[in-house]
Amino acid sequence: TQLLEQSPQFLSIQEGENLTVYCNSSSVFSSLQWYRQEPGEGPVLLVTVVTGGEVKKLKRLTFQFGDARKDSSLHITAAQPGDTGLYLCAGNPFRDSNYQLIWGAGTKLIIKP
Amino acid sequence: NAGVMQNPRHLVRRRGQEARLRCSPMKGHSHVYWYRQLPEEGLKFMVYLQKENIIDESGMPKERFSAEFPKEGPSILRIQQVVRGDSAAYFCASSPRRTGQGWNSNQPQHFGDGTRLSIL
Numbered sequence: 001t002q003l004l005e006q007s008p009q010f011l012s013i014q015e016g017e018n019l020t021v022y023c024n025s026s027s028v029f030s031s032l033q034w035y036r037q038e039p040g041e042g043p044v045l046l047v048t049v050v051t052g053g054e055v056k057k058l059k060r061l062t063f064q065f066g067d068a069r070k071d072s073s074l075h076i077t078a079a080q081p082g083d084t085g086l087y088l089c090a091g092n093p094f095r096d097s098n099y100q101l102i103w104g105a106g107t108k109l110i111i112k113p
Numbered sequence: 114n115a116g117v118m119q120n121p122r123h124l125v126r127r128r129g130q131e132a133r134l135r136c137s138p139m140k141g142h143s144h145v146y147w148y149r150q151l152p153e154e155g156l157k158f159m160v161y162l163q164k165e166n167i168i169d170e171s172g173m174p175k176e177r178f179s180a181e182f183p184k185e186g187p188s189i190l191r192i193q194q195v196v197r198g199d200s201a202a203y204f205c206a207s208s209p210r211r212t213g214q215g216w217n218s219n220q221p222q223h224f225g226d227g228t229r230l231s232i233l
Contacts, residue, residue, distance in 0.1 A: 004155070033221070042117070042204050042224030043156070088155055100169070103155025 003027075004091050006104035014112050016078055021107040023089035024071040030092045032072045033101070034063055037086040079111045116140065117207050117225035118187075125231045126195050134190040134228045138207030145188040146206045146222055147173075147180060156204060162188060195232050202227045 005024045013019055023032070031050045035043035047056050049065035049072060056063045060083075062075040076083055086108050090101040116139035126132050138145050143164050148156040158172040162182035173180065177195075182188040192199055206222035 009153075041226045042206075044224070045221040048221070090155070100158050100172075101156075103157070105153060105155050 004089055004102050004104035006087075006089060006107050008107060009105065010108045010110075012110040012112065013079060015080055018075070018077050019079055019109070020073055020075045021087055021109070022071065022073050023091075023104050025091060025102075026070065027091070027093065027102075028069050029102075030069075030094055032065055032069075032092070033090045034072070034074055035088045035090065037088060037106070038084075043088055076109075079109075081111045081113050084109060084111050117142075117205060117223050119203075119205050119225035119228050121228060122226065123229045123231070125233060127233050128196055129194050132192040132195050132199070132230055134192075134203050134205075134230070135187040136190070136205030136207075136225060137187040138205075139223055142207035142209050142223070144208045145182050146208075147188075147190050148204045148206065150202045150204060150227070159190070159203075192230075195230075197232045200230055200232045202229050 003025060007022050011019060031048055033048045034046045036046055037043040047058055047063045049056060049063055052065060052067045052069045054065045060077045064073050066072060072089055074087060086106045088106045089104045092101055118137040120135050124132055136145060145162045147159040149159055150156050160167065160173045160180045161169040162180060164182055165184050177193045179191045190203060204224055204227045206224045208222050
């Protein structure tokens with residue numbers, strides 16, 4: 001069974017601090033996606049990483065795909081209250097389809113003003 | 114989340130009743146995916162449909178659950194004879210075509226805001 005472990009499960013920090021959340025697996029993925037989900041809403045795609053070692057930046061968010069395509073990290077610089085939410089990673093084990101994603105349980109992030 | 118409409122947003126049913134969850138995909142999208150999310154967990158794939166076709170229902174329980182996406186109208190996820198364990202948030206996503214065609218073509222799915230199903 002393929003699993004994606006996200007850590008930490010919960011993180012509460014002050015505005016302005018930096019943080020990193022992790023998404024780890026023993027399985028190789030064709031690609032990996034990061035989503036943010038706010039209470040009462042559906043997940044919103046932030047980024048897709050495809051190549052081992054790939055780094056993508058989205059303003060203050062930096063996403064990295066591990067060299068072996070088994071893990072990924074999300075780093076937020078100078079966190080702001082608007083970053084609060086549930087961050088989900090989802091791995092795609094297949095090259096030619098993207099719907100049978102393996103989902104992590106999420107990191108619940110709270111940024112205190 | 115704009116564009117994928119799910120209704121109702123909240124649904125309360127008693128054990129043994131039927132639950133019908135609707136999903137209207139984004140305009141121009143012909144592929145629909147249903148997921149289930151339990152509290153503190155990620156999403157679990159249930160079923161993938163195109164217009165009038167079920168492409169993959171491997172994630173859906175074989176009994177009591179069914180899904181359709183008719184030529185006209187929304188996609189429907191139907192749960193018959195609901196039990197307490199069916200309580201969850203059910204999300205629908207849509208895409209204009211099968212996502213991920215080609216190794217570097219990871220076209221995203223656009224999610225609705227979900228239906229929260231509570232079974233009394």
